[in-house]
Amino acid sequence: MTDVLILGGTGWLSGRIARRWLLSGATVTCLARGGRPAPEGVTLVIGDRDDPAAFDIVARRDWDHVVDVSSRADHVRTAVAALGSRAGRWTYVSSMSVYADDATADADESAPLHAAAQPGAEYEYGAEKVAAEEAVATLGDRVLIVRPGLIVGDGDPSDRFGYWAAAFLRDGDGTVLLPDTRGRTTQVIDVDDLADFIVSTGATGVVNAIGDRHPLGEVIERMRTVAAHRGDTRAADDDWLRAHDVEYWMGDRSLPLWLPAEMTGFMTRSNARYRAGGGELRDLDETIARVVADENERGVERPRRAGLTRADELELLARLG
Structure with a gap:
């Protein structure tokens, strides 16, 4: 044993x-x-x-x-x-x-x-x-x-990936503010895939444990579909968001997963050694479904460590016109 x-x-x-x-x-x-x-x-x-x-x-x-x-x-x-x-x-x-x-x-x-x-x-x-x-x-x-890389799943205390589930769930028929996702990618790893890898792999040395790349806009849209959002979305460009004190990636008054255009390597790293070491990646839609259900259960209006409050979002949408 x-x-x-x-x-x-x-x-x-x-x-x-x-x-x-x-x-x-x-x-x-x-x-x-x-x-x-x-x-x-x-x-x-x-x-x-x-x-x-x-x-x-x-x-x-x-x-x-x-x-x-x-x-x-x-x-x-x-x-x-x-x-x-x-x-x-x-x-x-x-x-x-x-x-x-x-x-x-x-x-x-x-x-x-x-x-x-x-x-x-x-x-x-x-x-x-x-x-x-x-x-x-x-x-x-x-x-x-x-x-x-970014670890995601139900119960995530960072509130980053789950922000998009919460935003679409809480806004219902309302409009959700998005960053400009053109040319942006995201890579995540499900917390259970990471735990499985750590327990089961025989690999040694250094291993990037991260999922495959996905267009950021596609991932947000998949989150929107699972959350059954019925309203519209409005995208603001990087300069506008920065001028209105919206932060990248994480933290208060942020749009999580959004990164500066020049950070082209942050969410495009190789996961070849993870795959070679037996690392598996479940379908992203399975992870999204768990995250949406978890956000519903924990409460979409709860205080968060990342993202915009609905009040901040509405203020920004009014300014965007």
Whole structure:
């Protein structure tokens, strides 16, 4: 039986990974702070990774597989120091945000990275992930570094992909504001496909875990169809949206998934190594259907971490004329 230690295991992605390991027949232990419930069937060890003694209990034994999803390089370095000699295999979930080049299409895992974060420097997500990768890479050929792109699915706490489901659901017969999608693409990976890959693959090294490319306009329209939106849409160009303080990609007062025209490589990266490592991609319509149902269940008027409120959207549409 495979003994797995997940550093985390109570979050959205790490919880999915823990449940997938359980389904495979593994015994699963999660080390987490305890603020959220652990999946049923796992052993939860309470530990705060800011505490130097956090790994004392789990470092007393060997593990077939350690999985870490942390976005703090200091936490990853400490984990590697405490557990590296105890792990038969180590998977680190990084991010495509490590890449410094967002312009080159079809870039693979050899593309240039941001400079690694230095201890004490101001926090930058991409740089922290690079520094964390460097720490994990010291463990040699038993390491898999997974670089996901945008992870999507039901329960997504980032609210990015789901924004479009919520916008079409809440507006019903009303008009939905869109960005200019001409020439724009998007790549996403379903959270369950990513969890399956991490548990089942034998790949090592670095792997871009991302789906196939789709025209952004097509994906938004597919979301609209599943949400049964009956109203119109209005598109505004990049300059107009920026002039009216609408943000790209994520965050408050944003249009998620919309990217600057010059970022031609951000959503066109190669997933060849993911495919070669046995990574599968479910039909995007299946993911969209789950996301639409989830947004309906969670409430389309709830506070969100990304997107426009309906009030902001109506104001912008009135200005657009």
